[in-house]
Amino acid sequence: MKFKYCPLCGDELEQKYSYDEGGVPYCKKDDKMFFDTPRPCIVVGVIKNDEILLLKQSYIFKDSKVLISGYVGQNESAEETVYREVLEETGIKVKNISYIGSDYVKDKDLLMLTFIAIYKEGEIIKSDEVEHVEWCKIDCALAQMKEDLVGTKAVSKIMEILKNDIN
Numbered sequence: 520m521k522f523k524y525c526p527l528c529g530d531e532l533e534q535k536y537s538y539d540e541g542g543v544p545y546c547k548k549d550d551k552m553f554f555d556t557p558r559p560c561i562v563v564g565v566i567k568n569d570e571i572l573l574l575k576q577s578y579i580f581k582d583s584k585v586l587i588s589g590y591v592g593q594n595e596s597a598e599e600t601v602y603r604e605v606l607e608e609t610g611i612k613v614k615n616i617s618y619i620g621s622d623y624v625k626d627k628d629l630l631m632l633t634f635i636a637i638y639k640e641g642e643i644i645k646s647d648e649v650e651h652v653e654w655c656k657i658d659c660a661l662a663q664m665k666e667d668l669v670g671t672k673a674v675s676k677i678m679e680i681l682k683n684d685i686n
């Protein structure tokens with residue numbers, strides 16, 4: 520997000536020189552800098568043996584399945600977002616949440632934080648906001664996710680990690 524007006528008082532922001540960041544939008548009245556920040560968002564591959572949890576959300580991609588994702592909320596860590604989103608969208612509880620890398624999604628100005636999490640307990644109880652949820656064999660996941668570039672990258676990374684774990 521690029522700030523043009525002060526989110527606190529509404530005044531137009533000026534540029535203030537910050538020694539390591541260059542010009543930063545600044546409000547004189549509030550004496551505050553508003554750094555340009557992408558919105559943090561999590562995407563998670565939930566693993567149960569040789570299966571991964573995939574969603575179908577036609578409003579995002581017509582013909583592809585996607586991983587579980589969601590915006591990091593105020594007052595929560597990215598790991599807490601992972602736990603909350605998986606539970607809210609699918610009814611599944613996860614454990615061993617690990618961060619495995621990030622991607623910047625330019626057209627949406629998102630910082631995508633990628634996680635892997637292990638199934639702990641629960642049956643699939645789909646949220647009303649989700650069209651369809653299912654466990655898919657990890658080996659077959661990529662073929663079903665063609666439109667989802669971030670998800671494809673995440674699953675490839677997860678497959679790599681799981682392979683190295685076993686060997």
Ligand SMILES: [Zn+2]
Pocket residue numbers: 525526527528529530546547548549
């Ligand atoms: Zn202000």
